[in-house]
Amino acid sequence: MAVEAKGMMRAMAGEAERAEYGDFARCVHCGLCLNHCPTYRLWGREADSPRGRIRQMFLVDSGEMAMDSTFVTHIDRCLDCRACETACPSGVEYGKLVELARGRIEKEYRRKGMARLGRDLFYRRLLPYPKRMAALGGLMRLVQQSGLQKMARSAGLLKLMRVDKRADLLPEIDRKFFSTETTRTFPARSARRARVAFFAGCVARMTFSALSEATIRVLRANGCEVVVPEGQWCCGALEVHAGYRDVAREMARRNFDVFLADEAGFDAIVTNAAGCGSTMKEYGLLFATDPEEHKRAKRFEGMLKDVTEFLDELGLTAPMRHVQMRATYQDSCHLLHGQKVREAPRRLIRAVEGVELVEMELSDQCCGSAGVYNVTQTETAMALLKRKMECVNATAAQTILTANPGCLLQLRAGAELAGKGQEVLHVVELLDRAIGPERP
Amino acid sequence: MLTKEEELRLYEYDGSVETGRPDCVVFPGNKSEVAEIARLVNRYAVPMVGRGAGTGLSGGALAREGGVQVVFSRMNRILAVDYENQRAVVEPGVVNLELSRAVARAGLQYAPDPSSQKSCTIGGNVSENAGGPHTLRYGVTTNHILGLEVVMPDGETYRIGGAAVDAPGYDLVGLFVGSEGTLGLVVEITAKLTRLPESVKTLLAVFETTDDATETVAALTARGITPAACEMMDGWTIRVVESWIHAGLPTDAGAILLIEVDGPKEAAEEQAEAVVETCRAHKAREVRTAKDEREREALWKARKNAFGAVGRVAPDCYVQDGVIPRTRLPETLRRIAEIGKRHGFEVGNIFHAGDGNLHPMLCFDHREPGTFERAMAAASEIIALCVEMGGSITGEHGVGMEKDRLMPLLFSEADLELMKRVRGALNPAGLLNPGKLFPASKSCGEIRAPAMGRGPNELGEGVRGVTQR
Amino acid sequence: MNGSAEKLAQALAAIAGEANTSGDPHEIGKYAIHGVTPKALVRPANAEEIAEILRMCAAEKLGVVTRGAGTKIGMGGSPERYDVALVTTRLEQVHGYDPGDLTLSVEAGAHMADVSKLLGEHGQFLPLSVPYQKRATIGGTVASGVDSPLRQGYGSARDFLLGAEFVTGDGTRAKSGGRVVKNVAGYDLHKLFIGSLGTLGVLTKINFKTFPVAEADGGFLASFREETGAIDFVRRIAQSAVAPATLEILSPAMAALLGGQTDLGGMGMDSEGWRAASAGWAVIAGFGGSKKVLRRFETDLGGMASESGAAQAISLDGGTNRSVAERLREAIPLLLDASPATTVVRASVLPSRMGEIFAASRRSGEKHGIRVAIVARGVGIVYTAFLPETSEEKIFERLAAAASEVVTAAEAAQGFGWIPWCPDGLKRRALIWGSGRPDAALMRKLKLVFDPQAILSPGRFFGGI
Ligand SMILES: Cc1cc2nc3c(=O)[nH]c(=O)nc-3n(C[C@H](O)[C@H](O)[C@H](O)COP(=O)(O)OP(=O)(O)OC[C@H]3O[C@@H](n4cnc5c(N)ncnc54)[C@H](O)[C@@H]3O)c2cc1C
């Protein structure tokens, strides 16, 4: 009770939310997480390890240490991949801690001029608005196609988002944006087994319409009626990770309105983006001090399923063809560490006849994508990607399977830059291929 | 090199409840840098201490008296693997599990497997003579180390032992392994690799009472059945663990044993049968065998994450480490429960039963006045009981800062004096890892209870615990 | 007997009693080492008496050589000072044997044979199948560091020695380790005593881990025309699931010696059979387990032997295996008896480099015209015995050269070499401790801690300690 009251007071005073003492105290500094942390593996420093970051966050929170550029650097460098959470035996909720810390940083720490403006523009003015993102997408596609990329770079558009170093990491913009402007319903292709809402995502929506279409095809083929409700909003993951919690909350509320509407009657809300999924499964954390919304958040969490998890639970019924392929699977951090889903995608892959799944070493280590990390911390992201590709190459797989759009992009860049030109597919894309083209 | 206050504060803790802040942290990249650092440190006569991953549970890597902390995280290369002769040469910062992983494809492993193996370093293992669940069959670190290269406190470098066995002269490797970083800094390690067993069988035996389980362990030992691992969890712990980990443990049981046998296929099968038979003969209610790798992993996961799970039920959890002869297991556990009761605690037990290596846990909330002191008193009594049973004050966590004052329970003044002189011969100025291993003054037989005000770790609460095996 | 010797004997008698002390030249003559005779001999009853004796000797700077049954007293260098022979055989109690815990605590003077018998009654054993089994004491076995064929499966003493009590050179009683199988409290000082030849202190009590005797045992013998085949066979075994308890390679001369000396009849093999089976380079593996496991091992070994090109391969039944194992255990005494000036080099190298030592041994033997017999263990230990026909002085030059060459070859192969056994006259001529290593400096520092007056076996050990 006392805890809640404190939080309320802070919220009323417009202060950033903070973690509670107990959240930090759960960390017994045993160090079991260290070697699971990609940045610790790279540099071997406590400051860039989960244990060290928790310590720093605690010291800053308790006022023993200043929120200075050193602190911000180490927190910025965190991928929020949450491998540490999976590794931690004491149940430290690292994701929650770092997101709260980032919230405080955004509220209380003044970043340097351009960086701040750029971040604000992106997180407050662009990302939350599907239409604006679409417009940006259009612009970027133009840039990519017209070979204007170089010019754009010098023009500072990309620089604003600090992506100039590695334009290869930028999403190829799919031509056909997946529209959510009007609600669309796709009937099940066989006897209806479930009615699901498809969460389309924002960045994914514009860069991955093909993936979204494939997802819908696979769901339908397995007896799902799929609804893409209008008015759905971005999940807010990037905002949460970056510390823009107020923006994220607003987005969450809008999503509650859309997906939890009484008349909708969905059995589940399905997403193919693990990053979105893991944030949405934790919407409750955003409303710790608002009991009403908290209730809605919890209901939403309960209905939300990653598409692999959902299909695995539902059971595949669609007939599938033989697909000859030697493939390896890269765990998406936000699926494995964020949602603790490990076996479902693997089971789905194995369900396709002809696919030989060769596990790579360290498949549970982040590929360096981590939301916008590959854009904000390019060098680190590239170092991680290089290591990742070494593991991939060692498997001699021709196809890399994964379960999150961000990872798809990063791995595609990896396959080009440090790989052997492997094909990179989302698990549902593999299923889609096995199911084959829709028969009219 | 780090010298800023806020950076140093990230090196004042390890896995234990102790703290000690260095004045400077260095990250050498190779052995000659270590030697150079040692020479400098020696010239300026400041203390120096090595640090691996900082997972130690007795404060071994902490700069108790300040000075320079030499962190080996950058020296993490596997320098050579000789598959034919089953040897690996590694830098001290190589993470235990990474070595096993690197050689697994050739059917080999680095056998010592502390529960912290995914993070702890081989350098730290060497210094602590780390063990693990599979120690029962494969032995502890010292049984797998053949040669070391050490930088002495004066900066001189020596190779001791070697790739071949039996270097003539005194067994310096045997002395250095387990010396808790007080004799020299280890900069290179030559280790034995072990073949992965052809077949592994993991069994879970369920008992109505703790006594039945401990008697089974004693019976297994007496029958000459040496499993690869034999771990026990009592009923209280089962219930706590299961409520978090959902591994399918029987929550109404009095105790379970997790037993693993391995070896050639035929041998593993026969051993498994013998284990089942012995368990049944000692009133096991049920004996399950893991059917596949997944079930096996689930069982081990419950075991390996148990301490973390227990940590969730109470704000503070203090885990002890003591050893007793296996024949005294039933009696000792009964008496530990009594000690707990007398001090008002329920003691949880999850431990390496096959080795007689106990890890009783005391869960409490230090904010209740007096509980902390009672917990420490109970822990001290438990350790004294282990000694009374003919055992030891530590089976794998080391003495470090935590148990320096308990050493007199085990060793006479003359024993300790001799050990101190050995340290003095190799570490004459006492600059390397000072304040560890030996009681500063005359014994008081109590566990070092860090002052509550300052907090043993400002991070956690009070003595919130050492976890995990 | 001169005056000082008499006084010494009296002083010792005051501590250990008349009956346990002697200054009688006839009796002490039997305790001579490399021709050096002590002034007195004492058989203390317990650690307290030992402490008192050592305190006295330290004060007087008297050289003390500790011995058990004296079976391996010839190892190492000649003592520089040797006033007192301290015999441990009265410390022979078993203090704690906890069969249920598989641990044993025994006084240092206890006989291996007695201990083995006791353990055997409980179906257990100590994997120290060392030479002179019938007479050797536990303390002497540990302090001499001799290994046994069983190290293939069980490791050496350092792997199952749990702790020890001892008296240091200044007469202090101390201990390290403990009696439980897992323990990391304090320094493992007891490990330093292994192979220390009595230079650090007098062991009084030793704690071991014991092991259960396998349900059944068996063996396998394969012979190869060339040593390369034998080495290849051993390599294959190391890479397989077969886990032998013993794994020995015998050169043709060694196999002949073993066979000639002994009749394995009544156990499925007579000398004839042995000679036939072991002609050429022989590899003998011994193993334990259930019948089923043994059969599996035999099949696998058979396969591997033929892949390595074995000329012959046979399985040995339990009885034959034990009888062969007993002979193998006593290989060193057998070699020492085989020549009046036997010189044994002990090389330890990586298993893959044993061939280099075999070759170097053969080369040196041929070059210097001395017969060579080799017995090697799978873990990479090679005993090369030079067996000259004579012990005349004139052979020493060649003998020293031959042995030193093998020592050097071991060092060149990144291993270690030294000469544990040789005629007294050779001790100062050959590289009996190898060519020396820098870490001897650390050892000297330790020696000073344990024995500040350097009274214990001075000069017998590595690095002149
Ligand atoms: C969850 C958990 C489970 C554990 N389980 C086990 C277990 O099953 N068995 C077990 O034995 N222990 C266990 N431990 C204890 C700990 O992990 C081991 O002691 C481990 O060996 C420490 O390794 P480290 O790299 O973290 O060393 P650190 O903690 O960094 O250092 C340990 C000691 O080694 C010294 N040191 C480190 N590197 C060097 C070097 N290169 N040269 C000289 N000295 C050096 C330090 O000075 C210090 O004294 C556990 C700990 C935790 C937190």
Ligand code: SF4
């Ligand atoms: S976060 Fe968890 S695993 Fe990491 S140090 Fe803290 S308690 Fe240990």
Ligand code: SF4
């Ligand atoms: S979230 Fe990922 S990068 Fe951040 S501390 Fe945890 S493991 Fe490291």
